[in-house]
Amino acid sequence: MVRLRGTLTAVVTPFQRDGSIDWDSFQRLVEFQIRSGVEGLVPIGSTGEGATLDFGEKVEVIARVVEWVGKRVPVIVGTGTNDTRTTIALTREAQRLGADAALVVCPYYNKPTQQGLYAHFQAIAEAVELPLVLYNVPSRTAVNMTAETQLRLAEDFPFIIATKEASGNLEQVMELIAAAPEHFSVLAGDDALALPIIACGGVGVVSVISNYAPQQFGDCIRAALNGEWERARRLHYALFPLMQLNFVESNPIPVKAALAMLGMVEEAYRLPLTPLQSRHREMLERALRGIGLLQTAARA
Numbered sequence: 001m002v003r004l005r006g007t008l009t010a011v012v013t014p015f016q017r018d019g020s021i022d023w024d025s026f027q028r029l030v031e032f033q034i035r036s037g038v039e040g041l042v043p044i045g046s047t048g049e050g051a052t053l054d055f056g057e058k059v060e061v062i063a064r065v066v067e068w069v070g071k072r073v074p075v076i077v078g079t080g081t082n083d084t085r086t087t088i089a090l091t092r093e094a095q096r097l098g099a100d101a102a103l104v105v106c107p108y109y110n111k112p113t114q115q116g117l118y119a120h121f122q123a124i125a126e127a128v129e130l131p132l133v134l135y136n137v138p139s140r141t142a143v144n145m146t147a148e149t150q151l152r153l154a155e156d157f158p159f160i161i162a163t164k165e166a167s168g169n170l171e172q173v174m175e176l177i178a179a180a181p182e183h184f185s186v187l188a189g190d191d192a193l194a195l196p197i198i199a200c201g202g203v204g205v206v207s208v209i210s211n212y213a214p215q216q217f218g219d220c221i222r223a224a225l226n227g228e229w230e231r232a233r234r235l236h237y238a239l240f241p242l243m244q245l246n247f248v249e250s251n252p253i254p255v256k257a258a259l260a261m262l263g264m265v266e267e268a269y270r271l272p273l274t275p276l277q278s279r280h281r282e283m284l285e286r287a288l289r290g291i292g293l294l295q296t297a298a299r300a
Contacts, residue, residue: 002074002100002131004162004185005203006039006225007218009210010047012252012259013061015268021057023064025265029211030068032264036214041069042103042206045078046140047252052270055086059093066098076133080105084120088127101131103164103206108141114149125157132159137166137189147175154184164189164206170196177201191217191243195236198224208246209239212258213293241287248280258284261294 011033014025033041043065044050044058053061062077069075079090079102091102106112107120125132134153138144144167154160165173166189173193177186177200186202188194194205198221210217220235246254250273257276260267261284267275276284288294 001159001161001183004040004074004076004101004133004187007210007214007221008040008042008074008076008187008204008206009033009038009214010042010045010206010208011065012211012256012265013044013048013050013053014259014265015270016266017268019268019270021061022266022268026061026064027068029259029264030065033210033214034069034072037218038073038210038214039204039218040074040076040100041065042076042078045103045135045206046105046137047208047211047255048078049252049270049273050078052273055090058090059097062094062097062099074100076101076103078103078105078135080107080135082107082110084123087120088124091124091128091130091132095128095130099130101133101161102128103133103135105135105137106141106143106145111143114146117143117145117149118153121153121160122157125153125159129159131161132157133187134160134163135166135189136163139166139168144169144172147172147179150176151179151181151184154181158183161185162187165197165202166190168193170200173197173202174200191246192240194221195224195232199229208251208255209243211255212262212264212288213239213242213291216291238291242284242291245280245284245287248283249276254280254284257281258288261285261288 014022162185188197188205223232
């Protein structure tokens with residue numbers, strides 16, 4: 001059973017100007033991540049614009065990323081939708097194609113009850129033999145999966161190995177960590193809260209900022225996991241303005257803009273997402289220059 005720890009990048013899906021997937025840029029981004037020392041990759045999640053990829057595109061992303069990575073780090077693919085049957089079908093494809101785990105978001109828009117959430121994840125866990133990571137992000141799904149429900153699922157289904165907690169509720173995170181079974185890990189779902197969550201017993205983060213600062217943020221997380229708190233805090237606060245700017249508009253708009261500034265992808269999105277506003281672009285560029293990322297990119 002895969003054990004998740006450290007910095008897992010919620011990697012963007014690069015597009016070309018016509019809206020098609022830019023496979024060359026995608027492969028280069030994957031190699032950049034691995035070369036920079038991240039401990040895992042998470043394609044086709046929220047940051048990967050999974051909501052606007054069709055089923056066939058998602059299957060192709062899974063197949064290509066798994067092949068590119070070649071088991072060098074775990075690949076945890078986003079298979080969650082707001083339809084249980086579709087989620088099961090995509091998770092089965094992820095298992096067939098060799099993914100290490102699936103990240104399954106709470107069903108969005110439906111607003112299920114806690115029992116509905118349990119039944120959704122129960123159906124998936126009983127249909128596949130792939131490790132599952134719960135993904136609780138109420139800001140996007142309009143429903144919070146409580147610590148009680150998550151722990152019940154973890155106790156009942158050993159293949160549910162972790163949760164990506166993006167509720168922003170540290171008390172809920174602590175409830176999870178305090179009562180988690182041995183096989184179940186808690187990962188931060190917000191870069192800015194990764195440090196306090198690790199201090200409370202979390203084991204890593206599914207990260208946005210590591211798309212363009214994988215070594216810097218990875219060093220921060222590794223320092224925290226090693227108990228090097230002074231170094232971890234210093235690195236955290238150096239990157240903190242960028243963590244905030246990554247959400248100045250809807251994710252992944254700012255992170256794709258940053259990657260484009262660094263020459264790594266086209267700044268291309270699928271509607272309804274649109275390019276970063278000019279005033280936010282200026283703020284982001286200043287912040288990237290402030291920590292030397294743009295200068296580093298220029299030299300490269």
